[in-house]
Amino acid sequence: MxxxxxxxxxxxxxxxxxxxxxxxxxxxxxxxxxxxxxxxxxxxxxxxxxxxxxxxxxxxxxxxxxxxTRELKPEARPLGEGLLSPADGTLSQFGAIEADCLLQAKGRRFSVADLLGGDEETARRYRGGSYANVYLSPSDYHRVHMPLGGTLTEMVYVPGRLFSVNSATTDHVPNLFARNERLVCHFDTEYGPMVVVLVGAMIVAAIETVWSGQVTPLSGQVQRVRFDRPVRLERGEEMGRFKLGSTVVMAFAGKVDFDDRLAPKTKVRVCASLGSFPFSSEESQRP
Known part of the structure; x- marks a missing residue:
């Protein structure tokens, strides 16, 4: 073994x-x-x-x-083009959402619906879209930033376990990101719906957001918060932070043209470009 x-x-x-x-x-x-x-x-x-x-x-x-959760100097992470990395870390997996599933590790997939806490209706928005997972090691900067500008529409707390999310565990524990405690943040963007999921992990004492403060630890039931007053966050703006390391999973309704230089296990920095969208959601609906 x-x-x-x-x-x-x-x-x-x-x-x-x-x-x-x-x-x-x-x-x-x-x-x-x-x-x-x-x-x-x-x-x-x-x-x-x-x-x-x-x-x-x-x-x-x-x-x-x-x-x-220390702040960095403003010049430490310059803003890139297009879709941005939400965190410093390792781009563990990325690509197209196939058969309503995202890749966790080689040979292991998990469904969008499971990631979102069993929300099949919302998961359908992401059919044919794209995703990316960024793993934050203990040595990384632990604030999470917006990959795109967007308006927050709903935040969902999903209870779960707190397995480690390092590569050793992602290779062997099925449905890891859909089993762990997590905070699901839904946004409307110019490229269509976007969800940013902050996944808890072992010894992650809490997850915070800039709009609600400390959200976890909670327990027990799925908890949903709708936002009647718009919470608008711009591209590259801080959205939350982990108190000890974890993973960010992003899903987009639109197809992303990821940078050809990227590969699984590539080290990335927050606000660096990951790729671009070929067109906006408004353009995709034009005859």
């Missing part, structure tokens, strides 16, 4: 949520000596480049979570 298979199997009996809440409690600790020691150890272990941070002094952060 491979080590990656073994790693995935031992996660099943672990109390995911309890472990994550304990880590979250530690990450919010304000004891100066403890939070400074944690931050120093993390910077050394993951070779974090603090020169990119708006506040490069690690001792200036009140908690480990404040450091982990």
């Amino acid at each position: 491979s080590l990656s298979k073994l790693f995935s199997l031992i996660q099943y009996p672990i109390p995911h949520h309890l472990l994550s809440r304990l880590v979250g409690f530690l990450a919010e600790c304000r004891l100066v000596w403890l939070k400074d020691a944690l931050i120093r150890a993390f910077i050394k272990a993951f070779k974090v480049d603090m020169r990119e941070a708006a506040e490069p002094d690690h001792t200036a952060y009140a908690t480990f979570n404040d450091f982990f």
Whole structure:
């Protein structure tokens, strides 16, 4: 048995949520000596480049979570063309949505409906569209930005497990992104509907959005929030953040012409161009 298979199997009996809440409690600790020691150890272990941070002094952060979700200098991530990467990380999979499914890893697919919490009607919008998954490792910048400008129409919290989302786990745990706790954010854009899903993972203590603050941890039932007053976010604008690493899954009703230089497992940076749309939704409806 491979080590990656073994790693995935031992996660099943672990109390995911309890472990994550304990880590979250530690990450919010304000004891100066403890939070400074944690931050120093993390910077050394993951070779974090603090020169990119708006506040490069690690001792200036009140908690480990404040450091982990640190803001970058404005010039650190210039705005690219077309469709943007929503985060720093690894572009694990991307391409066309085929048979209403997205690729998780080689040989493993999951349905759009399952990803959206069982919403078959909404999932039909994305038939024939495109998707992309970006995995954020612990060393990455952990704020999530808008891949396109859009108006938020609905936010859906979907309860679930908190498996790790690293490559070892995505290779072996079926329907991983549709099993984990997640926050589903629906947008209207000039290219049609777009959904951005913030997927929770083991020791991810919380997910935040700029319009609602901290949303998870929750538990139990699917929870939907409709927005009668429009929440408009522009392309490249921050939309949320992870308190510890995870994955962003994006789906688009329109077809994306992804950059030919991209391949699965490519490292990407937030706001870098991933590709473009051949036409807007308005143009696609013209005779």
